[in-house]
Amino acid sequence: MTPVTGLPPAMADCKDDVTPMLSQYVELCEQHPDALVLFQVGDFYEAFCEAAEEVARVCEVTLTQREDSTGEYPMAGIPIDNAASYLERLVDADYRVALADQVEDAEQASGLVDRAVTRVITPGTVVEDELLAAGSTTYVASVVERETDDGERDGYGIAAVDASTGECFVTTVPTRGNVREELDRIQPNELLVAGDAPTVDPDGNWMETEIDAELFEREVARDRLSEYVADPDRRIDNDAEARACGAVLAYAEYTQGDDGPLEYVSRIRRHDHRDQLRLDAAAIRSLELFDNRGAGSRATVFGVLDETASALGRRCLDRWLRRPLVDRAEIEARLDAVDALVGDGIARSDLHDRLGEAYDLERLAGRISQERANARDLRALYATLSIVPELKELIADIPALSDHHARLDELRDVATLIDEAITTDPPMELTEGGVIKQSFDNELDTLRTTEQDGREWVADLEAAERERTGIDSLSVGHNQVHGYYIEVTNPNLDQVPDDYTRRQTLKNAERFYTPELKEREDEIFGAADRADSLEYELFCDVRATVAAETDRIQTLASVIAELDALCSLAIAATKNDYVRPDLQAAAAEPSIEIHGGRHPVVETTQQEFVPNDTDLDAGGVAIITGPNMSGKSTYMRQVALCCLLAQTGSFVPAEAATLPVLDRIFTRVGASDDIAGGQSTFMREMSELTEILHDATDRSLVLLDEVGRGTSTADGLAIAQATTEFIHDELDALTLFATHYHGLTDLADERAGVHNLHFAATREGDDVTFLHRVAPGASSASYGIEVARMAGVPTPVVDRAREVVASTTGDASDSDAAADTADDAAGQPAADNDTTTDPTASAAADDALADALADQTLDAETVAAVAAELQEIDIATMTPLEALNTLDELRTTLER
Structure with a gap:
């Protein structure tokens, strides 16, 4: 991607003279030269100059003009409340997007509102639910060449991290070909490179991102790893792995806006390619494990096996299919579990139903750890924890699942805290109240009681004042600007008591307040503001307590994922015999x-x-x-x-x-x-x-x-x-x-x-x-000409091909038919040394068909039309059925 940030050259030369806001934008662009900066202005993310033109084009929004003391320049914006769909377009177009949010309350700012980049969204580090498919993986990976002590090249270290789930793993492979094999297995969305990084085949389906070579240096990488694992040397096999892993973690931290380690990346696993059935890109593609260019996205091996009930299970099944086992004991253990579920239909069905209630714990743990989780996320965690006792009960009597039973941690302390603290149906916003349950905190209850008592007093005030003043049309109301008021229409102003103080004049009425109403208003608003603030503080405390148990949550997520994958295999086995x-x-x-x-x-x-x-x-x-x-x-x-x-x-x-x-x-x-x-x-x-x-x-x-x-x-x-x-x-x-x-x-x-x-x-x-x-x-025969006829090749071409075969190999049709008849009658194939058919008959038939096509007389205009259409066909991406249909269409054109 060519960076499209900052000002046009003419304005960049005099950037010190631009408005303070635009100068702030330029500074952020300079800090993130590889990203397209979106700059919060009120309720919109705005881009200016070149970046605005790109945002307008990719997101299909209106390109406007902004005018200030520097002149006119392009501007384009997307609404923050609906940003996800636009961000998805930018990421799909291979842009890195830096979100520059207002990190200061605009009402409290004395001058220009302070802004900072809080997130960098890239194809390999997306964490927003709106931009991620359920059960998908999103990896950023790196590759480092390994050197021995005497300077010899000795394999490659590979690392990958999924910033949405915290999954991180490393491996070492011996050759460059193995590097591509491993990357094809991982399918990263983004690959990190530095100036001296080993070259990887350029046709991978990932974005290459060049990062500071310093992040790949040995000491820098090991210092970063030490923040994630107590003893890197025990978890990481060699320097190449350490350098690759350190780089991807540093990049993940940068994109998530964190100055320190990502707390939810608590486990770094090692894979050894010798401990799994190796599948290169050709095998994965030709066996159609995950992709099929034919009709129907589920027409793949994964699609047939995928009966998972949760996003956790879907990712687990995907990993299992990409990395089949080679340890016989591990294979038998997995087969034992599937066998037990195949044989117990009631347990299988009930287990599948309960697993369908599980939320994506891996991504929930990531959001909670990063302080991005809202109250609904915590309730989702509670809902998932609530099914764990049922899961344990369902598999308690299945010996093959005894290990899973033992590892199912109910996290009762976490579940109890969430249930006691968070309301059952909390709002999306955390700062507007309604998040914390009554009786969880005494001070909050007192404030809410004060607010409620005050509102009830105000609700009764209208009737009381009507009776006291004798003004039947008197009303009590509230607005955001003036607060509570008593409204009296102009014809009744002579009946207003002396203790009324004018607050607002309208065309047909006057609005007043009384000393007691003002006192109650202060109590209500003060209590409400303090309650909202206290609720947010209490929620953050609860979230932090839950975040401290991230490792336990992730362990539970792994067990639920495995159970779901096993159940899926059992359902597929039963369903498909x-x-x-x-x-x-x-x-x-x-x-x-x-x-x-x-x-x-x-x-x-x-x-x-x-x-x-x-x-x-x-x-x-x-x-x-x-x-x-x-x-x-x-x-x-x-x-x-x-x-x-x-x-x-x-x-x-x-x-x-x-x-x-x-x-x-x-x-x-x-x-x-x-x-x-x-x-x-x-x-x-x-x-x-x-x-x-x-x-x-x-x-x-x-x-x-x-x-x-x-x-x-x-x-x-x-x-x-x-x-x-x-x-x-x-x-x-x-x-x-x-x-x-x-x-x-x-x-x-x-x-x-x-x-x-x-x-x-x-x-x-x-x-x-x-x-x-x-x-x-x-x-005894290949029937190439017959297949061509069935595909719709014009009859004159087929007849001519038969003539050529007959003249080349004898009467091939008769000899083939005789051999087939003999085969069918005896129920056995023709002998291996069958002399009735030339060993190269198939090739001769192909050549004959080509000659016959060349002999076919067609008008120049028709030939030109067919040739033009042929040039537009991408044969490499066509399925056999599509090819036959296209051939039939071309045949029809030739016969007209």
Whole structure:
């Protein structure tokens, strides 16, 4: 972001001559050169000059002109009462916004009202509820390169903090590639960098913020950490972690307007990437764990599993899915808990209902600790504490949840204090009374009694004065300017008693007060003002007492979050007919055995889903062939997801499953160009393949889909075969390899650990039916031309493609049909060494289709129109369904 603060150059040169208010604005802009300063003027946040132009453009508010002794300059403002929606627009536009509030009462100021920046709102440090989605996380992160004592580079320290919840963690990873992997897992909104910070891939979905390099210095960082943890060396593994953590904490303090530590960041956790199932960006994306470019935001793995009742549980489930376990005992413990809830429907339902009453304790604790919580926040905390005894009772007889039962702290002292002090339905404002309960404080009760007695006396005054004066139209009233008054209309002024003193003259009446009314007024207003002030003091004392228990509140929040996540997994398992997986013994060679496996997301989007078995021995490589759209990619993903869900602690979509504990899942599935990074589809494919071949182990699962398709047929087949041989011979990784290179299936005869699977289809005439059923052996055809016809490619193109295939490979259609008929009749696939089909028939069909398209005669205007539309298409972001629909539209254009 280019800073847009301060005055235009012409005015900046003479800023000493501008008005005091504008000079104050400029000083604040200079103190925050990387932010857009919004300056409180009464009920509005105002921006001036360049900043005003940006606010007007982004927030779509009117750009006005302000005129003073310096001349005219732009001004734009947003109402403070409705600031959240405008601030959200500015943050979404990647602006940092510094809020300069009036920190002095305008009525008591002798001159210019004092203002100061109280908050800096950035994408990574948002804490306002109005700007945060329920259950979301908002991280600011930093990366520091680690050096050994002799100056050698030795990995990277990474730290992240969520300023809205106080969650803070650090980790160390060995390589630059691992840095990107960890950042993809964290998904920070903001990344802090300094002049010598290590370069991170530029295509991350975060804002980069350059901060003072001093904040990354070793001693500065360790001094800051010592304010958060008693012994940093016990909690932080190395200097790189300490420097990264110190920097993010310093930045969080700066944005929250605090001069000292953030009290609610009371625990700094260490993650070790070796203690979790590793998932890089490619795996997270291709397995569609959190994002799906198809229809429906819930069409993701997280969306299927998310039956959480609270924001706490949603964040916990998100963390679990991003960091699956690798410790067998921890996985079994989580599965035991889910199993117990699956088996007890009443407890599960009641637990879910009670958890739905829990407020977001993590964010409440942050607001309370920062003195930003109002009375309603404290009542929300009380409401959550009120359900804890019920939660304990519900899980008391569930052995698998005994640890959670023991950690459920009812915080009775805190709950009692809040209930005794804070009214049941308090107002939003803290300074206008109505916050503290009667009988909580004797002095406050006395003041309220004095105020109430006085108001009752005033209420009775009108009747008494009418009787005393004989003026039936006399009335008693009150306004903010003149206080209490007795109003008498002009025709009755001759009846006004001598003790009336004139207070205000109106057109048709006069207003008076009496000495007794003035005395009562002073008593009422004095008591009310003192009561309001005392209420605020009492509330602050209560809030401070609660804030002292932040650590206990956060511990309780963690337990409630875990219970909610476990309950969510149990509900998803019951709702979707999942089964508990059996984990292999740690000493066993890793293998995968799944009966009736399903894809957890795809099955929810289709009326019927065909389950499939998987039997992959240790070090096994399965070569999977079959037509496009037959289910190869879905099958591979469902195997990976069953493994991933099991290590998350979830049941899996299958009839039965025996699974290993994997160390990593690799996916080379799908393809898209990295245009910004200068990588073609093939180059990106090879880069991802390189990482797999370097890092995979015998406890890794590797999914390869159409590797080598981005180059010539000969080169692609050679790369695919060499890759398969290397994985089999050197890595022993569990591997599923989907391909159209039928020649690759010959490896099953050459290597004991390689076997063939295929997805069959039947054809009647020109109609192809995909069976979506996996079976042993290699496929006898790919049906590329038939798929093109089904997608709507013009008939002349399809016919020409068939002619080319026939001339290249023989009568492919007849031989494919014969092979399919034989397969269906015998219930078995064609033999791996089937000689009726050329191993490169699929590639030949693709080439034939391309040639046929090139031969199609079209008028120049139509070609130009289609070409123009093609240039506008972003293929990398299209779903298969969107691509087919677009292809159909283009076909229609060509046939007109």
